[in-house]
Amino acid sequence: MKFLCVPCDSPMKLQSVGPPERGSLSVVYSCPECGYEMAMLTNAYETQVVQSLGVRIGPEAAAKASGTGCPFSGMIPAAEGSQTSEPMPVRWTAAAEARLANIPEFVRPMARTGIEKFARERGALQVDEKILDEAREFFGM
């Protein structure tokens, strides 16, 4: 979708995107010629269609191009909660955490849960790059 300032015959530029509120996004455009501003207010269907494409609107998009968020994160605690006892906490080194942070958001919760389980099974209470490489080796990846 593009917006045109009719009096100036000039394409309008995106200025800001408000966070979704009750399913509606507020996207403000302005005309670079006359400064006229207008807001596009989406309904829930329009908001959802954009989110369903796996994209974000606006300047933040470049930094967050890997997806719209984890669709499954809500399910991971439920799966973990089925365990009878609280597992020992596992610490992540900065380097390992950076590797995890670099992967797309939608697989992060499963990756974290699985790697921590792998570490615990080996008596390790810290996940470092060596553990990550061992996991890969162990599973023949």
Next chain:
Amino acid sequence: MKHYHDIVGDGGSRILEQVAEQRARITDGLAGVRHLVAVGSGKGGVGKSTLTLQLAAALRAQGLRIAILDADFNGPSQARMAGVEEGLFVPLPSPKGSAAAGSPKVALPRTKDGIGVFSMGSVIPESQALEFESAARGESQTWRATREFALLGEILGAFEWGALDLLMFDLPPGAERSVQYADFLGDRTSFLLVTIPSEVSRGVVARSIAALSKGSNRILGYVENMSGYYCRDCNAIKPLFVADGSPHLGIPCLGSVPFDPELARSCDLGVPFIGQRDTPVAHALEQIAQRLMNSLESGSEA
């Protein structure tokens, strides 16, 4: 007054740019894959997933590098059948070099035989359904298919497919779904269709062929699954369906596979079946796998 195509860019929303970036990530991620095959059928319950896994196993046994992407996100079965329900997702180091070297990837879970498998069944327990956050809750018919294809794109872009001889897509049922996957996956993807020897199934698969034939994806042929019942006591194939002769689907038949309770059991248990070489079922799977590869190789030479 200017029109849409007179204006360069989209004023800053970057939506089209991001969609193009997603496509580029997918193309880059699959650059090392020689062949892409989608296993589909208009009809559900004909054994697409079972055949996908067993053909993959037969080809893996020949030393080929194979992976499966279970694209049936709402009814994933590959995780259980391939024994990767608790598959580990390991983040890999960032690729060295420029941004063109690609984004960080996740290693693909593998079966004991070395088949790479991504299945939503490794992600979500069988007691739960796949859900997406939604601004338009209760109206999923308006957006869900789009979200699922975006997810497929994320999976294709996020995992390390590496150098493969064959990546197989296990599709959900539906003639229209096969066409949607053909559109999304592009011309590189060939299709293998699955039917059973019932007129109902053949009729639905004929519709799948008609729908796919309007596009440019290659249809390699079909497999007739559950083509009789293999009785181990008698060591004989007995009829399972009463259907007339050959189905006349107008595409090559790559072979038929009798139903074998042992194969069904191995799928339920997530253990390999193809090792049972001295059965008609294993022979049939090996032959079909070989014909599939021959067909792919002959097509790539053309």
